[in-house]
Amino acid sequence: MTMRKQLLCGGVIAAAFVVWCAGVTSAQAPPAKPQRVETTMLQLMRGIFYPAANVFFAAQTVDPATIQKAWDPAISPDPLTSSYGQWLAIENSALAMAEASNLLNLPGRFCSNGKPVPVQNADWQAWVEEMREAGKTGFKAAQSKNQDNIIEAADVVAEACRHCHVKYRDAPGGIKNRC
Numbered sequence: 116m117t118m119r120k121q122l123l124c125g126g127v128i129a130a131a132f133v134v135w136c137a138g139v140t141s142a143q144a145p146p147a148k149p150q151r152v153e154t155t156m157l158q159l160m161r162g163i164f165y166p167a168a169n170v171f172f173a174a175q176t177v178d179p180a181t182i183q184k185a186w187d188p189a190i191s192p193d194p195l196t197s198s199y200g201q202w203l204a205i206e207n208s209a210l211a212m213a214e215a216s217n218l219l220n221l222p223g224r225f226c227s228n229g230k231p232v233p234v235q236n237a238d239w240q241a242w243v244e245e246m247r248e249a250g251k252t253g254f255k256a257a258q259s260k261n262q263d264n265i266i267e268a269a270d271v272v273a274e275a276c277r278h279c280h281v282k283y284r285d286a287p288g289g290i291k292n293r294c
């Protein structure tokens with residue numbers, strides 16, 4: 116309800132206004148749209164996890180505080196040199212991995228070979244949880260602005276990627292046996 120309507124409805128006397136306000140109330144809360152899947156697992160990996168992990172891993176070898184901002188940070192395609200660059204970019208990349216873990220569990224997604232993502236499997240769910248926790252560990256490390264902590268957290272992140280990949284990505288026999 117807009118501020119103006121709220122004010123008017125608060126002081127309503129005329130019957131016409133009562134009807135008008137009732138109409139406003141019923142139009143207030145549109146039902147939430149169900150979550151929809153827009154990518155394959157491969158596209159999700161290439162679009163979110165791979166770039167986020169690369170930004171995070173960069174902090175192992177370069178102290179993010181020493182990274183020069185781009186000549187125009189607002190349009191930099193490199194998160195590290197952007198307006199939200201340096202340590203903030205490391206924080207954001209870790210959060211992207213933690214939050215995007217929810218997407219790994221969304222039903223209705225397919226892998227690149229057409230098989231459904233095995234969201235119902237207990238080991239899949241455990242590895243998604245590991246990925247989420249790894250992202251959170253990475254976030255804490257980034258907040259500490261300490262490269263030793265990042266090196267430890269990078270291990271945790273890399274292990275989370277690897278555990279799921281061993282079974283579901285790098286299956287013997289190639290892409291047709293993924294997922």
Ligand code: HEC
Binds near residue numbers: 165212227276280
């Ligand atoms: C819960 C399981 C799971 C986790 C966790 C996971 N992946 Fe993946 N990843 C997959 C699967 C399955 C595929 C293959 C998808 C397909 O072919 O559709 C894949 C594919 C990829 C690819 C594309 C490979 C190609 O063929 O081009 C990249 C890159 C990738 N993952 C990076 C990562 C990184 C980096 C992480 C960790 C930060 C990660 N993944 C975490 C399951 C996972």
